[in-house]
Amino acid sequence: MPKNLPNQLDPRSPLVLDTRELPRRPGALRTHKRVVPAPADLGLELISVPQGADLSLDLRLESVSEGVLVSGTVSGPVAGECGRCLREINDSVTVTVQQLYAYENSTTDVTTEEDEVGRMQGDLIDLEPEVRDALVLALPANPLCREDCPGLCPECGVHWDDLPADHRHEQLDPRWAGLSNLKEE
Ligand SMILES: [Zn+2]
Ligand SMILES: [Zn+2]
Known part of the structure; x- marks a missing residue:
């Protein structure tokens, strides 16, 4: 298959919107409310929407003179x-x-830059890049279980929550480490 052909959109794909029902007359409106399975890799490395999880789309599709304006919300578990x-x-x-x-x-379509606006393929709209971008912006790059999570003791790897307040490890001066080994023998 030639490499530079745009990917053919699959109308059955969960984040591809089919606008056939929407008249191409400025002002015409359709709502698009449904729950779809989340595609893979929706989010960041440390936090993301699990693949197949329920993504709720609550969208408004509006015909404008040269295309379709899609707006609304997408929500799901992370x-x-x-x-x-x-x-x-x-x-x-x-x-x-x-x-x-x-x-x-x-x-x-003809006069704008590649990234300026979305492009339709026939009656189809691929919402996935937009949802992906919005999620990447909304999710924390460094997620925390709670704001003040103290993390793990760097010595033993136990959560500070599970350790007594006076928990610490005896810091042996490396120069004495050899001596203490001798003592144990
Ligand atoms: Zn934590
Ligand atoms: Zn420790």
Whole structure:
């Protein structure tokens, strides 16, 4: 397959919107409310929407003169790991999306830069890049299980929550380490 052909959108894919029901008359409106399975890799390395989790789309599709304006919210569960103590994090996230998708070969399509507006493929809109971008911005790069998570003791790896307040490790001067080994023998 030639490399530079745009990916053909699959109308059955969960984040591809089919606008066939939306009249191409400025002002025409349709709502798009549904729950779809989340695609893979939706989020960041340490926290993301699990693949297959329920993503709720609550969208408004509006015909404008040269395309379709999609706006609304996308929400779903997020799972991840605390950046300090590696404990599991289970939370939820809601992001707002708003993006214009230009009709193929419309003036907007022809005269705008690649990233300026979205592009339609026939009647189809690929919402996935927009949702991905919004989620990446909304999720913390360094997620914490709680704001004041103290993390783990660097010596024994136990969570500070589970250690007594006076927990510490005897710091042996490396120069004496050899001696103490001798003593034990
Ligand atoms: Zn933590
Ligand atoms: Zn320790």
